[in-house]
Amino acid sequence: MNVEVLILFINATLVTVISSIVVIVILKKQYLPVIKEMEKKEDEEVDAHKENITSNF
Amino acid sequence: MAITIFAFVLLLYVVVGAFIARYVKNSDDFYTMGGRGSTLLIVGTLAATYLSAATLLGIAGQSYAEGPLVIATLGSFGAWLGTLLAVVYVGRKMKALNCKTMPDFFDKRFNNKWVSIIAIIIMIVGLVGYGVIQFIGAGLVLSEITGINFQLLIVLFTVALIAFTAFGGMYGVVVTDTIMFFTMLAISIIIAPMIIGQAGFEQMKGLSEVMPNYWTIGGTEERSIGWSVSQFLVWILFFACMPALVSRVFPAKNDFVILKTAIIGVFFAPFMQLTVFIAAGGMQVLEPNITPTDNAMIVGFMEFTPPAIAGVGLAALMASIMSTASTLFVLVGFALSRDLYERLFEKELNEKQSLSAARIGQLIVAIVICAIALLRPSAIYWISIYAGSIFAVGWLPTIVASFEWKKMNSKAASTSMIAGVASFIIFGELIRAGIMTLPTGVDELMLALFVSVATLIVSALVTKPTTYELNYFVEMKRTGMAKLTIQEFLSQPDGLQKIKKQYRQLITISVLFTFISVVVWGYFFIKLGF
Numbered sequence: 001m002n003v004e005v006l007i008l009f010i011n012a013t014l015v016t017v018i019s020s021i022v023v024i025v026i027l028k029k030q031y032l033p034v035i036k037e038m039e040k041k042e043d044e045e046v047d048a049h050k051e052n053i054t055s056n057f
Numbered sequence: 058m059a060i061t062i063f064a065f066v067l068l069l070y071v072v073v074g075a076f077i078a079r080y081v082k083n084s085d086d087f088y089t090m091g092g093r094g095s096t097l098l099i100v101g102t103l104a105a106t107y108l109s110a111a112t113l114l115g116i117a118g119q120s121y122a123e124g125p126l127v128i129a130t131l132g133s134f135g136a137w138l139g140t141l142l143a144v145v146y147v148g149r150k151m152k153a154l155n156c157k158t159m160p161d162f163f164d165k166r167f168n169n170k171w172v173s174i175i176a177i178i179i180m181i182v183g184l185v186g187y188g189v190i191q192f193i194g195a196g197l198v199l200s201e202i203t204g205i206n207f208q209l210l211i212v213l214f215t216v217a218l219i220a221f222t223a224f225g226g227m228y229g230v231v232v233t234d235t236i237m238f239f240t241m242l243a244i245s246i247i248i249a250p251m252i253i254g255q256a257g258f259e260q261m262k263g264l265s266e267v268m269p270n271y272w273t274i275g276g277t278e279e280r281s282i283g284w285s286v287s288q289f290l291v292w293i294l295f296f297a298c299m300p301a302l303v304s305r306v307f308p309a310k311n312d313f314v315i316l317k318t319a320i321i322g323v324f325f326a327p328f329m330q331l332t333v334f335i336a337a338g339g340m341q342v343l344e345p346n347i348t349p350t351d352n353a354m355i356v357g358f359m360e361f362t363p364p365a366i367a368g369v370g371l372a373a374l375m376a377s378i379m380s381t382a383s384t385l386f387v388l389v390g391f392a393l394s395r396d397l398y399e400r401l402f403e404k405e406l407n408e409k410q411s412l413s414a415a416r417i418g419q420l421i422v423a424i425v426i427c428a429i430a431l432l433r434p435s436a437i438y439w440i441s442i443y444a445g446s447i448f449a450v451g452w453l454p455t456i457v458a459s460f461e462w463k464k465m466n467s468k469a470a471s472t473s474m475i476a477g478v479a480s481f482i483i484f485g486e487l488i489r490a491g492i493m494t495l496p497t498g499v500d501e502l503m504l505a506l507f508v509s510v511a512t513l514i515v516s517a518l519v520t521k522p523t524t525y526e527l528n529y530f531v532e533m534k535r536t537g538m539a540k541l542t543i544q545e546f547l548s549q550p551d552g553l554q555k556i557k558k559q560y561r562q563l564i565t566i567s568v569l570f571t572f573i574s575v576v577v578w579g580y581f582f583i584k585l586g587f
Contacts, residue, residue: 004274008126009578011134012327016574019141019230019323020567023316026145030539031560038553 066375067217074221078228084411087226088157094308096317101235103305103322105380110195118350120334123276132288137326140297145319148306152538153538160396169467179451186444188385195378222386223419237376249336258584283498295450301384312542313559374475394418450505451478469517477509504586
């Protein structure tokens with residue numbers, strides 16, 4: 001096995017792996033908390049709406 | 058055939074330029090295509106910019122002569138990582154700060170004329186020195202192929218470039234780059250496999266027997282590992298802040314487009330480059346005595362592919378020249394009209410005047426660059442030695458410190474930029490004159506970078522940032538592309554659902570391109586590594 005050829009193709013693969021990891025980290029750190037918070041808010045609004053309907057009855 | 062393709066490519070640029078001009082209504086459209094760039098357009102323009110004429114000619118020639126691993130293994134790896142940094146770190150941050158050009162950032166961050174002037178000079182010298190030499194080199198090769206007189210060829214190129222840069226600005230460049238990206242892609246997915254197929258993997262591997270070290274990082278010239286590491290550093294530092302790459306992020310529609318480009322666009326950097334370098338190795342099997350070696354891939358198109366495909370290859374070569382030149386024209390023109398005329402001279406222009414100034418800037422730059430290319434003054438060859446790397450030693454330490462360090466200020470920025478560039482040139486000249494020698498693996502770029510960083514740290518520690526600089530730092534830290542994009546999406550109906558959809562798309566793209574990458578490079582490794 002030619003180790004230097006292996007290094008070349010590992011590097012070529014590594015670039016995409018690193019870019020994917022960087023993007024996923026950005027998504028998890030900068031987007032996921034907002035998504036979760038908004039989902040929670042939406043759920044609370046739905047619950048409040050349901051409670052309103054129940055209390056009206 | 059070559060002349061027909063040449064005429065077709067030029068005509069295409071003129072037609073697209075004329076068509077795009079209708080969409081350029083104001084200076085925002087001209088400088089950043091009104092922030093409407095889709096993933097396809099931003100990936101297309103980034104990849105087309107990345108695959109320069111130098112890759113297809115000079116570096117492919119070196120891969121042909123010395124072995125495909127020489128530049129690709131570490132030098133190109135640095136360039137790929139540098140491209141990722143340019144997109145996801147420098148470009149993304151500057152885009153969030155609403156920068157339309159890179160000197161815009163220096164202006165906003167320091168609000169200091171001297172810093173802006175130094176930054177603009179570095180930008181113009183760097184781009185002209187780096188781009189014009191490629192323009193001249195590629196023009197000479199093309200003149201030989203087409204039989205068209207070099208001077209006439211440069212004038213025709215310039216006229217076509219004016220047609221779409223002066224009327225379409227960045228809009229024209231992004232659209233034509235994307236069209237040409239597909240032509241360039243044909244080299245990687247059609248032409249390179251055809252050449253490799255005819256050469257045969259076994260015969261390519263066998264080159265090591267007749268050309269010792271052909272499949273090693275040192276290559277047939279037995280270059281030291283220090284040299285390769287130095288190449289890695291040069292390319293990663295240069296590409297991370299190269300205006301041609303960073304400015305490609307500014308037209309992006311939103312953060313999701315930037316993040317998709319960070320994966321897809323960066324995947325295409327090694328894909329388009331490595332396939333060419335491996336095919337250049339294949340050319341060593343098929344035709345071992347090509348001189349000059351820069352013509353290796355052109356001989357490959359012309360003699361080892363059917364005429365129609367050879368035509369596509371030539372069109373891609375022309376496209377790479379046009380892409381390099383259009384980037385040069387547009388960015389230097391922007392520096393003249395926006396950074397120098399509008400901002401530094403503090404001209405109060407309305408939208409119409411601003412657009413006219415931008416177009417006049419393009420015209421002036423085109424005429425000057427055309428004149429330099431025709432006259433080929435010896436000074437341009439001297440500038441080109443230093444041109445590319447001055448962004449690394451002049452800009453990079455200042456940009457990173459500006460992003461990350463509260464104490465960073467205009468005095469530190471100007472002294473660091475001047476010290477970096479001056480020491481780089483002085484060390485370079487001393488080495489070339491034989492007065493100074495450096496240990497193997499250390500070059501003038503590393504020394505100049507050290508000088509630039511040391512000057513920056515010392516200057517920042519002994520001086521104080523102004524209130525404006527401190528305030529801007531705080532504001533900058535609060536601003537981010539994610540926040541802006543979330544705000545923009547949430548203001549739309551079903552905003553949260555749209556964000557979640559983009560989130561899922563990005564995860565899928567990450568997994569998909571990692572898989573493609575493993576398959577493609579795994580295949581080549583199995584064929585060439587055992």
